[in-house]
Amino acid sequence: MKVLAVVNQKGGVGKTTTAVSMAGILVQRKHRVLLVDADPHGSLTSYFHLDHRGFERSVYSLFDGYKSRVDFLVSKTQIAGLHVIASSPALATLDKKLGGQDGKGLILGQALQQLSDWYDYAIIDCPPVLGVLMVNAMAASDKLVIPVQAEFLALKGLDLMVQTVAMVSRALAKDLDYMIVPTMYDRRTRSSGQCLELIRGKYPRKLWDGVIPVDAQFKEASSVGVPISTLSRTARGTMAYELLVDSLRFEQVLSHRQET
Amino acid sequence: MKVLAVVNQKGGVGKTTTAVSMAGILVQRKHRVLLVDADPHGSLTSYFHLDHRGFERSVYSLFDGYKSRVDFLVSKTQIAGLHVIASSPALATLDKKLGGQDGKGLILGQALQQLSDWYDYAIIDCPPVLGVLMVNAMAASDKLVIPVQAEFLALKGLDLMVQTVAMVSRALAKDLDYMIVPTMYDRRTRSSGQCLELIRGKYPRKLWDGVIPVDAQFKEASSVGVPISTLSRTARGTMAYELLVDSLRFEQVLSHRQET
Numbered sequence: 001m002k003v004l005a006v007v008n009q010k011g012g013v014g015k016t017t018t019a020v021s022m023a024g025i026l027v028q029r030k031h032r033v034l035l036v037d038a039d040p041h042g043s044l045t046s047y048f049h050l051d052h053r054g055f056e057r058s059v060y061s062l063f064d065g066y067k068s069r070v071d072f073l074v075s076k077t078q079i080a081g082l083h084v085i086a087s088s089p090a091l092a093t094l095d096k097k098l099g100g101q102d103g104k105g106l107i108l109g110q111a112l113q114q115l116s117d118w119y120d121y122a123i124i125d126c127p128p129v130l131g132v133l134m135v136n137a138m139a140a141s142d143k144l145v146i147p148v149q150a151e152f153l154a155l156k157g158l159d160l161m162v163q164t165v166a167m168v169s170r171a172l173a174k175d176l177d178y179m180i181v182p183t184m185y186d187r188r189t190r191s192s193g194q195c196l197e198l199i200r201g202k203y204p205r206k207l208w209d210g211v212i213p214v215d216a217q218f219k220e221a222s223s224v225g226v227p228i229s230t231l232s233r234t235a236r237g238t239m240a241y242e243l244l245v246d247s248l249r250f251e252q253v254l255s256h257r258q259e260t
Numbered sequence: 261m262k263v264l265a266v267v268n269q270k271g272g273v274g275k276t277t278t279a280v281s282m283a284g285i286l287v288q289r290k291h292r293v294l295l296v297d298a299d300p301h302g303s304l305t306s307y308f309h310l311d312h313r314g315f316e317r318s319v320y321s322l323f324d325g326y327k328s329r330v331d332f333l334v335s336k337t338q339i340a341g342l343h344v345i346a347s348s349p350a351l352a353t354l355d356k357k358l359g360g361q362d363g364k365g366l367i368l369g370q371a372l373q374q375l376s377d378w379y380d381y382a383i384i385d386c387p388p389v390l391g392v393l394m395v396n397a398m399a400a401s402d403k404l405v406i407p408v409q410a411e412f413l414a415l416k417g418l419d420l421m422v423q424t425v426a427m428v429s430r431a432l433a434k435d436l437d438y439m440i441v442p443t444m445y446d447r448r449t450r451s452s453g454q455c456l457e458l459i460r461g462k463y464p465r466k467l468w469d470g471v472i473p474v475d476a477q478f479k480e481a482s483s484v485g486v487p488i489s490t491l492s493r494t495a496r497g498t499m500a501y502e503l504l505v506d507s508l509r510f511e512q513v514l515s516h517r518q519e520t
C-alpha cells in the first residue's frame with residue numbers, strides 16, 4: 001500500500017478537493033483506496049455524508065487507546081472501492097491532550113500498516129495547522145502533496161510549509177518527498193503566471209509541471225458528494241487530476257495483484 | 261475600544277481578507293485600528309510585509325511571560341492609523357505548550373485592555389482551528405464575524421462553528437454575539453442562492469442581509485499589501501465591506517473622542 005498525505009498550513013487551498021479527486025481517479029482505475037480524514041473540521045467526512053458528530057469509529061479512536069482491529073474503523077462510501085476513516089470533532093483536543101508527550105507521531109502510520117493488504121492507496125487529508133495530526137500524517141506517508149494557490153500572499157506560506165516539512169523530516173529521521181501542486185489556477189489573473197514562475201525559481205525540482213485550473217464543477221461535485229471524475233470524465237478539473245496522478249508515478253502496476 | 265474577532269474553523273473562507281478590509285475602511289473613516297494576527301501561519305503579517313520569522317515582538321510574546329508594555333509589541337504598517345501585532349510561527353506550539361492548564365483563555369483580552377486608550381478598534385484574525393488562540397480571541401471580543409462560503413460543503417462546518425461559539429460562550433460565562441457573513445459570493449453559481457436560503461432558514465437573526473461578492477481586486481490588493489479600499493474606493497469588494505461595517509453598528513460615534 002502506498003500512502004500519500006495532502007498538507008498545507010494555509011487554509012482553503014484545495015487539500016480536501018485534491019484528496020477526494022485523486023482518490024476518485026485511482027478508484028476508476030480499479031485501485032482500492034482508503035481516504036483518512038485527519039482534519040477535526042471533517043470536510044472530507046461531510047463530503048461523503050458520513051456524519052462525524054457521533055462517530056465512535058473515527059481517526060480519534062486511534063489516539064484514544066483503541067486496541068482492536070483497525071478495519072472496524074473504516075466506513076464505506078457510495079463509490080465502490082472507496083472507503084473512509086472518518087474525522088471527529090474530538091480531534092481538535094489532541095494537541096492539548098497529548099501535550100509534550102513524546103512518541104505520539106507514529107500512531108497513524110502504525111494503524112495504517114495493519115490495512116496495507118486491504119488497500120492499494122491511502123490518502124490522508126490534513127487540517128490547515130501544524131500539530132500532532134499533521135506530523136502523524138507526514139510520518140505515515142511515502143509522499144506529500146502540497147496544494148498552493150498561485151498568489152503572492154501564498155508564497156510566504158509556502159516557504160513556511162517547506163520549512164515545516166524539513167523540520168518534521170529531521171525529527172522523524174525520514175526523507176519526506178513532496179510535490180508542490182498549483183490549484184485554483186486562473187489564467188486570466190495577471191499575477192498567477194508571475195507567481196508560478198517565482199515558485200518555479202525557488203523549488204524547480206519540487207513544482208509539478210502542470211496546474212489544477214479553476215473549475216466550477218468541483219463545487220457541483222462536492223454538493224452531490226462524489227469526486228469530480230464521477231460527475232464528469234471530461235471536466236477540466238478531472239483531466240488535470242488525471243495528469244497529476246500520472247506524474248506522481250507512485251501508481252503501482254496493477255498486475256502484481258490479482259484483480260479482486 | 262471595541263474588539264472584533266474573525267473566526268471560522270473552515271480554511272480559506274476570507275477571514276484574513278475580512279479583517280484587513282474592515283480595518284482599511286475604519287481607518288479611512290478616521291478611526292485608529294489595531295489588527296492582531298493570532299494565526300501561526302501569519303497571512304495578515306505577510307500581507308503587510310512584516311516578516312514574522314524573527315519577530316520577538318509578536319502575539320506569542322503575550323503567552324511567553326512578556327511583562328512589559330504591550331504597545332512595544334505593536335508594529336506600524338504603511339497605512340497611517342493602522343497598526344499590527346504580528347504573528348509568529350511559534351504560535352503553532354501553544355496548544356501543546358499550554359496543554360491542559362486552566363485560565364489561559366484570558367491572556368489576549370487582558371493585554372488588549374492595556375491598549376484601549378490608543379485604539380478605537382481591535383480586529384483579531386484567527387487560525388482555522390479550534391484551540392487556545394481562538395478561545396483567547398473570542399474571550400477578548402465584543403463581537404464575532406464568521407465568514408462563510410455559500411456552498412453545501414460549508415454548511416456542516418458552519419453548524420460546527422456555531423456549536424463551538426456556544427461551547428466557548430458557556431465556558432467563559434460570556435454572551436458571544438456573532439454575525440454570519442457570506443463571502444466570495446458568485447451569483448452565477450446555481451447552488452449559491454440555495455445555500456444562502458438554507459443558512460437564512462437556520463440562522464435568521466445571525467445572517468447578515470448582504471453578501472461579499474467574488475472580486476479579483478482582493479488578490480490585487482493583497483499582492484501590493486494594502487486593503488482593497490486603499491486600492492479602489494469603487495471596487496465591488498470595497499462597497500460590500502463598507503455596508504458590512506455599517507451594519508455591524510459597532511462603530512462608535514467619532515464625536516466622543518477629540519480628533520487626534
Ligand SMILES: Nc1ncnc2c1ncn2[C@@H]1O[C@H](COP(=O)(O)OP(=O)(O)OP(=O)(O)O)[C@@H](O)[C@H]1O
Nearest residue numbers: 011012013014015016017128184213214215270271
Ligand atoms: N480547482 C478548483 N477550482 C474551483 N474551486 C475549487 C478548486 N479546488 C477547490 N475548490 C473549492 O475551493 C474551496 C476550498 O477547497 P477545499 O475545502 O478543498 O480546501 P482545503 O485546503 O481542504 O480547506 P481547509 O484548509 O479548510 O481544509 C471549496 O469550495 C472547493 O470546492
Ligand SMILES: Nc1ncnc2c1ncn2[C@@H]1O[C@H](COP(=O)(O)OP(=O)(O)OP(=O)(O)O)[C@@H](O)[C@H]1O
Nearest residue numbers: 010011271272273274275276277388444473474475
Ligand atoms: N470576496 C472575495 N473575492 C475573491 N477572492 C477572495 C475574496 N475573499 C478572499 N479572497 C481570496 O481568497 C483567498 C483566501 O482568503 P483568506 O486568506 O482571506 O482566507 P482565510 O479564511 O483567512 O484563510 P486561512 O483559513 O488560511 O486563514 C485569498 O487568495 C483571498 O485573496
Ligand SMILES: [Mg+2]
Nearest residue numbers: 015016039043
Ligand atoms: Mg480541507
Ligand SMILES: [Mg+2]
Nearest residue numbers: 275276299303
Ligand atoms: Mg487567514
